[in-house]
Amino acid sequence: MLEGKKILIGISGGIAAYKICYLVRYFIRHGAEVKVIMTPSAVNFVSPVTLSALSKNEVIINMFSPHEDVFKLEKAETKTWHVNLGLWADVFVIAPATANTLAKINHGICDNFLLTAVLAARCPVFLAPAMDDDMIKNPVSKNNIKSLQEYGYRIIEPEYGELASGLTGEGRMAEPEKIFEILKEFLTRRNDLKGKKILVTAGPTVEFLDRVRFITNSSTGKMGFEIARAANDRGASVTLVTGPVGLSDIQGVKRINVKTADDMFKEVKSNYKNKDLIIMSAAVEDFVPVNTGSGKIKKEEKDTFIFEFKRAVDILQYIGERKKNFKLIGFALETNNEIENARAKLKKKNLDMIVSNNPDSDGSGFGTDTNKVNLITSKNIESLPLMSKYDVGNAILDKYLKMK
Ligand code: CTP
Numbered sequence: 001m002l003e004g005k006k007i008l009i010g011i012s013g014g015i016a017a018y019k020i021c022y023l024v025r026y027f028i029r030h031g032a033e034v035k036v037i038m039t040p041s042a043v044n045f046v047s048p049v050t051l052s053a054l055s056k057n058e059v060i061i062n063m064f065s066p067h068e069d070v071f072k073l074e075k076a077e078t079k080t081w082h083v084n085l086g087l088w089a090d091v092f093v094i095a096p097a098t099a100n101t102l103a104k105i106n107h108g109i110c111d112n113f114l115l116t117a118v119l120a121a122r123c124p125v126f127l128a129p130a131m132d133d134d135m136i137k138n139p140v141s142k143n144n145i146k147s148l149q150e151y152g153y154r155i156i157e158p159e160y161g162e163l164a165s166g167l168t169g170e171g172r173m174a175e176p177e178k179i180f181e182i183l184k185e186f187l188t189r190r191n192d193l194k195g196k197k198i199l200v201t202a203g204p205t206v207e208f209l210d211r212v213r214f215i216t217n218s219s220t221g222k223m224g225f226e227i228a229r230a231a232n233d234r235g236a237s238v239t240l241v242t243g244p245v246g247l248s249d250i251q252g253v254k255r256i257n258v259k260t261a262d263d264m265f266k267e268v269k270s271n272y273k274n275k276d277l278i279i280m281s282a283a284v285e286d287f288v289p290v291n292t293g294s295g296k297i298k299k300e301e302k303d304t305f306i307f308e309f310k311r312a313v314d315i316l317q318y319i320g321e322r323k324k325n326f327k328l329i330g331f332a333l334e335t336n337n338e339i340e341n342a343r344a345k346l347k348k349k350n351l352d353m354i355v356s357n358n359p360d361s362d363g364s365g366f367g368t369d370t371n372k373v374n375l376i377t378s379k380n381i382e383s384l385p386l387m388s389k390y391d392v393g394n395a396i397l398d399k400y401l402k403m404k
Contacts, residue, residue: 082117105118128158202243205263205312333356
């Protein structure tokens with residue numbers, strides 16, 4: 001099933017390192033090629049000899065004793081051998097990723113071979129944190145994990161359970177079966193959108209009342225960015241038009257930053273024509289101020305203000321009215337009568353699918369990493385459980401691939 005796939009596994013020094021023997025076996029059994037890198041402290045927890053026998057490759061530990069085979073790897077562009085492994089791999093997973101290794105990756109420290117290889121890697125990198133309950137709850141570790149996620153590293157969430165310290169709590173590395181399943185799913189979907197051109201809108205828009213003041217909404221752009229990330233992972237060529245958000249660029253995705261509804265409208269109009277799929281998840285302001293002055297309004301000028309607003313153009317509706325050889329998916333944010341209202345928008349805006357969500361539902365809405373949505377077409381409704389926004393993105397794309 002994973003024939004021809006190249007897996008790079010990095011092991012740092014935590015007790016869960018012994019479980020990686022199973023992870024290596026699962027990949028080998030499914031036909032993948034595996035190379036293992038260990039940090040010098042990881043060898044205290046599991047033998048490189050075992051991992052070498054299981055992976056059928058020499059295990060790399062030392063920075064300064066180059067392994068000849070790494071120079072000869074397919075795709076090797078350079079004799080700098082730490083770079084070659086990141087070019088060779090389809091996916092790089094670090095498991096267990098200790099607090100120390102996570103902190104160092106987050107700060108670009110490269111004082112062992114594993115850290116050097118991860119900083120140079122071009123392939124997607126998954127991190128499976130493993131540490132004691134108090135260490136993972138420490139704001140320093142939490143911030144490191146959050147920051148790594150923002151850089152585009154993918155976190156395989158640790159679990160609650162028995163820990164090496166004898167305590168029970170958070171920080172137990174996800175089981176090797178689970179890590180394998182996540183990576184298998186990632187690799188098998190890898191190129192199913194190759195050749196597809198996708199446009200995604202994300203984030204809020206801001207509408208200026210004067211030179212410095214504006215109105216906006218609470219959208220953080222996470223949902224749209226995760227859709228773009230998922231589509232990019234699956235081989236699509238993705239253009240992301242986004243309002244102002246605090247999210248990092250996604251490697252491989254063409255990002256266009258806009259501020260106002262009008263800017264977003266202009267960018268969508270000039271980018272939608274050659275697309276196969278358009279997904280609009282932006283929280284566009286529905287009303288925009290009329291007659292904003294060019295300067296800052298001084299408080300001495302008036303005691304009260306009345307601003308006049310006009311309806312913003314409905315970008316999704318505009319595209320729906322011009323739908324030709326592409327599929328169009330919209331979102332519906334509903335606090336009441338979710339399904340009924342979303343269905344009305346599906347029809348009115350001439351969509352192929354609408355994704356409804358309710359910001360009042362636990363774990364859903366603005367700023368969360370998860371969402372609970374319904375995928376609604378004219379034929380059926382699929383109600384999904386609470387999922388990560390990345391998984392919601394994949395579910396939307398899976399459904400698109402099944403559309404006629
Ligand atoms: N949308 C858009 N342009 C707008 C407003 C909304 O493209 N000016 C898109 C959103 O990106 C989303 C869909 O329309 O995909 C539905 O947005 P939503 O805010 O749920 O609904 P509205 O159509 O704005 O209607 P209402 O606010 O009355 O629910």
